[in-house]
Amino acid sequence: MQVEFHFARNFKLRPLTPCSLGVILCRRLCASHPIGPPCHRRVCPRLRPSRWRTPTVLGTAPSLQVDWQNRRFCSIVLHQADTRQAHAVRKEVTVSENECNEFSELVRAHFDSLTKSERRIADYILRNSDEAAFLSAAELADRLGLSEATIVRFAHTLGFAGFPELRACLQDLFRRRVSHAARLRKKLAEISPESHILEQVVAMEMEYLTDALQTVSRDAFDEAVRLICGARRIFVYALSGSATLAELLQHRLRRFGLEVVLLTQSGREICEPLLTLGSQDVLFALLFFNLSDVMEATLAYAKACGARVILLTDTLGPLLREHTDVLLEAQRGPVMAFHSLIVPMAIIQALIIAVAMADKEKSLATLDKLDEIRRRLSFDVPVRIWWREKKGSG
Structure with a gap:
């Protein structure tokens, strides 16, 4: 040996x-x-x-x-x-380093009071923190062959109100540790030289789109459509790369006659647009992966104003659930993957179509009016008419 x-x-x-x-x-x-x-x-x-x-x-x-x-x-x-x-x-x-963070210190402090089963849970989380941070209590219990009640008791023993709070803690630690470079490095490692990169990336995104159908609640989606259609104004809040999705949603909803306010400012600049936010409005937030204090404070302020809050996210649901009325959770692939905006863009597109379907006559009438305005302002004069008028004047 x-x-x-x-x-x-x-x-x-x-x-x-x-x-x-x-x-x-x-x-x-x-x-x-x-x-x-x-x-x-x-x-x-x-x-x-x-x-x-x-x-x-x-x-x-x-x-x-x-x-x-x-x-x-x-x-x-x-x-x-x-x-x-x-x-x-x-x-x-x-x-x-998974075993050397605030959570591990918390486990050490309560180690003597943990049962044998709870120590198994702690050991599993410490060894698989990346995965465990995004598992439900039922999924974690299934992995360990324990009851869901044991998982909840473990969270209580560590001082959390419940398992969602424990998971939120793990996710916060995960986000602080995982860098953009690490995720891109993992994505590049998955690319095989045996087939073209275009084929592989498209196949991955198609798989992620299929998985999204399992994570987005149909009831939550329908409620989001109802709130958007009934709102006085829709404030669309997004930062960084997600701002492109916010601009798409604003562009489309305005064409249906809805009043949309775009919130893509950072720092103090976001305060002025929020001055007019009221109880008849909706805040539609697109927040992914990273969470800042300003983001959470913005959603909390909207709730305090009486506005309804819709959140489209991938992993921030447990952290922001108390500040939202409707939660649209769309997984964009494995948590360590280099994510694209294709999955949330597909959900945005579905919301746009659903809003149009909710009031077909108004949506179509507004688009007809837009075409008429364009015609009167000579922005969309058909080529054949322009050519005929030019020949007649010549």
């Missing part, structure tokens, strides 16, 4: 048994591990070599230099070779 390992903190190992190896590694890691102190008299379950029986001589094999305070990546790789079975089993134990 051969055991190899790579670790960040360099120290020499003497001949030792597999169990003592587990204890040493456990002490070295768990001293700074977020879910508890050193295990001392038992082998850490993260490193327990269940089939190791013979002593093994190991030497130092440093491969990484890790600054634990700066939360850089560290991994320990254990290889077990069984000559009798003529195969090798490779085990990886990873300690990453």
Whole structure:
């Protein structure tokens, strides 16, 4: 049997048994591990070599230099070779920055009060924080083979009002850690040289569009249409790249005779347009992935004014639910993907058509009036008429 390992903190190992190896590694890691102190008299379950029986001589094999305070990546790789079975089993134990954040400190503070099942939940979340941040309580319970009530009790034990608040905390930590460059790097890695990039990207977006049908509530969509049609004015709020979607929605709804106010300003400039926001108005917000204090304050102010708030988002629902009347959640692909605006644009297009359908006569009459105005102002004079008039004057 051969055991190899790579670790960040360099120290020499003497001949030792597999169990003592587990204890040493456990002490070295768990001293700074977020879910508890050193295990001392038992082998850490993260490193327990269940089939190791013979002593093994190991030497130092440093491969990484890790600054634990700066939360850089560290991994320990254990290889077990069984000559009798003529195969090798490779085990990886990873300690990453996922385990070094505010949530892990919270788990450590409440570790003694956690039950065995709750410690399983904590360990799973710490190891799979990117995924767990976007799972529902039912989905997380299914992954661990536990009841949904156990998941909720775990959230209560940590001091959260419920699981949605716990998930909102995890999502906030995730957004602060994941950069645009990391997501683009992942997207580029998914591109295969075997087929054209155009074909692959279109196929991905088609898949995301299909998945969006499962995440957007039909009842919420219909309620959004009803609020838009009944509003005195629609304030469309979006920033950065999402502003293009806001401009599209404003452009189309105005053609149906609706009064639309575009809110794409940042900083203090957004305050003046909000002066006239009232209880008969609707704030339609398009916010994706990142959330700022100004965004949340804008939605909270709209609710305080009595306006109805519609939010189209991908992952911000749990964070902004209390400030919204209608939530349209549209997943734009995996959370670590480099997202496009195709999915929300399709939903915007569906809303535009639905608003037109809600009052066909008014929508068509308004468009006819627009054509008449254009004709009178000579913006859309047919070519044949222009050519005939030119020949007659010549």
